[in-house]
Amino acid sequence: MNAASPAPRGVYLITPDEADTARLLARTAPLLAAGATWLQYRNKTASDALRLEQATALQALCAGHDVPLIINDDPALAQAVGAAGVHLGGTDGDIPSARALLGPAAIIGASCYDQLANAEKAVAAGASYVAFGAFFPTTTKVTRSRAHTDLLRQTAALGVPRVAIGGLTPDNVGPIIDAGTDLVAVVSGIYAAQDPVATLQAYLARFR
Template structure:
């Protein structure tokens, strides 16, 4: 992922249920505005089922030149030839992911609110670091709370892009964009309602706030 088109871009994370009509919802969202990446995040299913669920979504992303990132599983990312993998702190190392997925893979690392974890990830060769949660979120349990100043600190010192995550909506994202986030990772704000309208609202905010920065 690169942050070249706008100062900050949208990074969609899937809901846990990606069956049923979700492929059409994903297409609607991606067609509603610029999206840099989509993270495939499912829990409690085996790798075979996960690969089956991923197939139509991966195709939709490929048709629209949107990076397809697998959450947590280096093995699944390799199996389906995903564009990359997003690693939590217990999901394997950047080196392991790089060795298995290759030089071109996009590898991101969850760093919570830790400068130390982010610097470690950068030194290990991560393509981006993710900080959060910045706001209360119902998508997943969060133990950590990050502040916008963390984004400012990171972007001033490092060239590796940073992703802001956690309870982000079109109404509260201004401070994160202004602080230096390269990407806003969002899930509930898009999938809990009209996904196309939500993406359009984010696109308007990303464009207007980026111009002010």
């Protein structure tokens, strides 16, 4: 991301663990068409071969909707499929190595949990955005940190987009957006909803 570019705002959609590639695409395509801002491919249960298959297919789908695809945890996979970038957790490798592999234009994000110091270090190392959470209890993954809106206010001066994640719903996300988050990251809140497209639009409406 270019420092002069406006920060993206909206829904940072994250894929669920889905073994059926065709079904994953069928579930995701309407959400991209409905206005998802970014898509992150994350599948913790897939084999390397399935992850390559799914990431390749999602990259083509995202390109058709002009939506950046971010790969979770795996810079080499991001490079292999031509994704826009990678998201790195606390134990997923270092930002400078990912930047060297993917190039200066790549979007490289970092999980900073509930720590201002993590965000400062990530930005100093070249992160394109920083992610904080969990803000609320979530069933998607085990979380040991609980972020608060003050953290979003404290990081306004870092100069990169801020992502909030963890138990966010259209009903509780208002104060998170008001505190300064640029993107809300959602997995099951959208994919497991009775009407995923309508739910995505409900999140987006909170940014207006």
